[in-house]
Amino acid sequence: MKIRFYNARILTMDTGCDLIEGELWTQDEKISYVGVPKAADGTKWDREIDCQGNVLMPGFKNAHTHSGMTVMRSYADDMPLQEWLNTKIFPMEAKMTEQDNYDLTQLAILEYLTTGVTSIFDMYLSPKDIAQACIDMGMRCVLVSGLNKFGPSVAEMENRYKSLNGMDPLISYMMGVHAEYTCDKPLLEEVSALIHQYQAPLFSHMSETKLETDECIGRYGMTPPQLFDSLGLFDFGGGGYHCVYFTEEDMDLFVRKGLYAVTNPGSNTKLASGIAPIGRFLEKGMRVAIGTDGPSSNNCLDMFREMFLVTGLAKLLQKDAAAVDAHEVLRMATVNGARAMGLLDADVLAAGKLADIIMIDLHQPNMQPLNNITKNIVYSGSKQNVKMTMINGKILYYNGAYENGVDAEKIYARANEIMKRLSAV
Numbered sequence: 001m002k003i004r005f006y007n008a009r010i011l012t013m014d015t016g017c018d019l020i021e022g023e024l025w026t027q028d029e030k031i032s033y034v035g036v037p038k039a040a041d042g043t044k045w046d047r048e049i050d051c052q053g054n055v056l057m058p059g060f061k062n063a064h065t066h067s068g069m070t071v072m073r074s075y076a077d078d079m080p081l082q083e084w085l086n087t088k089i090f091p092m093e094a095k096m097t098e099q100d101n102y103d104l105t106q107l108a109i110l111e112y113l114t115t116g117v118t119s120i121f122d123m124y125l126s127p128k129d130i131a132q133a134c135i136d137m138g139m140r141c142v143l144v145s146g147l148n149k150f151g152p153s154v155a156e157m158e159n160r161y162k163s164l165n166g167m168d169p170l171i172s173y174m175m176g177v178h179a180e181y182t183c184d185k186p187l188l189e190e191v192s193a194l195i196h197q198y199q200a201p202l203f204s205h206m207s208e209t210k211l212e213t214d215e216c217i218g219r220y221g222m223t224p225p226q227l228f229d230s231l232g233l234f235d236f237g238g239g240g241y242h243c244v245y246f247t248e249e250d251m252d253l254f255v256r257k258g259l260y261a262v263t264n265p266g267s268n269t270k271l272a273s274g275i276a277p278i279g280r281f282l283e284k285g286m287r288v289a290i291g292t293d294g295p296s297s298n299n300c301l302d303m304f305r306e307m308f309l310v311t312g313l314a315k316l317l318q319k320d321a322a323a324v325d326a327h328e329v330l331r332m333a334t335v336n337g338a339r340a341m342g343l344l345d346a347d348v349l350a351a352g353k354l355a356d357i358i359m360i361d362l363h364q365p366n367m368q369p370l371n372n373i374t375k376n377i378v379y380s381g382s383k384q385n386v387k388m389t390m391i392n393g394k395i396l397y398y399n400g401a402y403e404n405g406v407d408a409e410k411i412y413a414r415a416n417e418i419m420k421r422l423s424a425v
Contacts (some may be wrong), residue, residue: 001046001393002027008051009373010034012349013058013335017374018329025057026355027064029169029393034349047395054387055360055373059118061305061337063262064241064291067108067133068101071419072296081209081271089296095422098126103414105133110140110408111301115383115398118390120261121291121341123176123203131164131171135336137395138404139313140356143173143340144203147191148182155189161198170392172342174238179205180216180224185231192232199236201342203262204228205287206240209273213245225250234259239340241291242267243281244274251284252253260287260340263332265309266300267293278314289337290329304385307333307378326378359388 005024012034022250025033025040069089076088101124119140122130134141143164145157152160155406157175164173175195177183183191194300195202206224207213216224226249234253239260246254246261254261263276281288290310292301307329314324338347346354358425362370366380377385389397396404 002032003159003393003395004040004043004045004048005051005056006037006048006357007053009053010056011055011057011374013331014350017330019055019373022348024357026357026390028395029355031349031351031353031355031357042203049179051359052363054362055377056349056357057387058334058338059356059358059391061083061119061121061341061343061346062112062117062118062291062301062303062334063121063289063291063337063340064264064293065120065301066109066294066296067120067122067130068096068104068124069294070098070104070107070111071096071422072294073299074298075419075423077270077299081273082211082331084271084297091353092422095127096125098129100418100422101126102129102133103411103418104107105130106137106406107415108295108301109133109137109139109186110402110406110411111295113402113404114386115138115302115304116358116360116386116389117301117303118358119338119341119343121203121337123178123239127160127164127173128354131167133163135168135170137406138170138391138394140343140346140391141172142343143171144176145174146176146178147187148178149184149187154187154194156325157191158194163199163200174203174342175200176203176238179208179212180227181212185220187361188228188231188233188316188331190331192351194297195236196232201236201238202228202233203238204233204240205245206243207245207250208242208268210245223250225253227259229253233306239287241293242273242276244268244276244283251286252286254286255284256289260289260336262289262291262340263310264291264293264304264306265313266296266302267297269309269313271297275313275314275317277317278310279320281320282324282328288332288335288341289340290333291337297422302331304377304382306337311378326375329378355390355393357388358386361385361387
């Protein structure tokens with residue numbers, strides 16, 4: 001299929017946050033042209049879209065989420081992390097079936113599409129079912145293992161690594177562990193042997209709370225990042241989710257190894273875990289991406305809210321209104337997220353890159369006047385401004401309607417049925 005977008009403001013993110021006025025063409029799953037208007041040389045378009053001056057930009061990359069947790073949205077609120085996990089979340093997850101995970105991931109995908117997310121970095125139960133839900137609805141997904149002492153086995157993680165990579169062009173899989181506090185040292189050593197076998201990057205929840213960090217130091221005399229590094233778990237890249245309680249040495253380690261810190265400010269705020277020192281990360285030269293975390297701790301999957309919180313909390317923490325510029329945040333939410341996830345062909349808008357594109361509607365009161373369009377996206381933008389979400393060259397959401405063939409009301413009804421069953425005593 002060949003699609004022509006014209007009369008557009010285009011934010012390629014290739015060389016910064018400058019906008020160009022022109023056209024963008026797609027052919028099948030790839031971008032074929034980005035630039036000033038030019039003759040199409042007799043090309044017959046399957047669809048032509050007048051962007052009416054709206055912005056085309058790379059889709060947001062939700063670089064840390066647990067999609068199937070949609071069932072627990074507003075189910076276990078206003079609780080500290082460990083109590084929330086142990087008394088509410090883990091008991092409910094123990095009842096979930098693979099079909100539940102598939103259905104609940106579909107609910108999350110509907111939300112991702114409305115907020116302009118074109119790729120997710122998903123760590124949750126039964127990854128094959130997450131993958132199938134994403135394939136069926138057209139979402140690009142990088143799965144990451146949440147291996148811990150309760151399962152799955154290292155052998156099963158290896159099997160998933162081999163079977164899910166290549167399952168579909170929309171799907172890839174990375175190795176990971178849930179966290180230091182849910183894995184004993186022999187298990188981490190076994191994982192290290194596996195990542196060295198495949199020379200693979202590894203991701204994990206890391207330094208999310210002060211308790212987690214202090215207990216790791218008590219056990220090993222090292223912070224979680226230092227422990228992982230001592231075991232060779234970061235020898236081939238990867239990174240951590242949350243990264244709230246990083247020492248200067250932890251930051252230096254992440255810079256030296258080229259690791260990604262994926263910040264989750266909405267979840268960390270709601271669970272009172274703390275504020276990650278993003279400004280200091282940037283001063284050090286760390287690579288930072290953004291994720292929402294799961295919809296039971298956030299409780300939404302809205303990258304606009306996350307972007308605002310990244311810069312807003314940094315300014316508050318540093319007592320500096322100039323801290324963490326909005327343009328840097330926009331890069332975290334798009335380019336950096338793609339690169340953290342290994343999606344090097346979906347990071348910017350350029351010919352030959354994957355057509356994972358969103359359109360931002362400027363014809364809304366919150367985007368006017370057009371003083372600084374790109375900073376408006378971070379500071380005043382919201383998912384009401386997402387006019388279109390395209391993934392792999394297919395328009396899946398446009399003008400408030402889903403174009404991926406799903407019945408949203410059936411998905412909502414199924415989610416409520418699952419919640420009623422899981423919450424029954």
